[in-house]
Amino acid sequence: MQGITRFKANGHDKHGKISSVKPAKRKPSRIQKENRKRILDAALGVFATHGFRGTTLDQIAEACGMHKPNLIYYFDSKEAIHVDLLNTLMxxxxxxxxxxxxxxxxxxEVMRYIRRKMEMSRLYPRESRLFANEIVQGAPRMLPHLESTLKPLFDRQCAVIANWMEQGKIARMSPAHLVFSIWAVTQHYADFEAQISVLLDDETTRGDAAEEFVEAMFRKLLTP
Structure with missing residues (x-):
């Protein structure tokens, strides 16, 4: 039995002419994967600082220590980089x-969700700002993903929260606005990190104090 080759044999079209078939696409090498990661990590910092409109390929190339032509080998535009980052982030x-x-x-369950959101704001502030910048601009590159992925999940989990409220297990309120409030409070610590670092001097306890306060506030709000 012959082994499976990476190339398909030539076929014939309806006129009897031989039609070429492209070889199977090769998987990226380890170096290619590392370079893509290097570009994306550098771009994340640039986009989070300057926004999409204020970012250029030259800035990203400089941030990742590559020549621009080398960068374009992996991503042909800053939009391609931005979309890749947003898809992963979403x-x-x-x-x-x-x-x-x-x-x-x-x-x-709600408190666990809040703690995870606080943890993400602490660990991934650049990602949070990238997302916020996209939404502030009207989500031009992310709107289809919001409609197809976020909306069904949001509706489903709001229905879960509403059911808990109907059963009297947590206090009654608008499930949608509860989720919005959780997003607003937790992501504030990432999106306004520079302001918080000025207003609160003690960096070592800043995160713990924030998590304790936010958890206590929502626990009091949600307790029937």
Missing amino acids: SEWLNPLDSMDPDGAPLD
């Missing part, structure tokens, strides 16, 4: 909301 950003268990203890 998946990671939605995971905590998706993980909220309808069969879990309601107050514990």
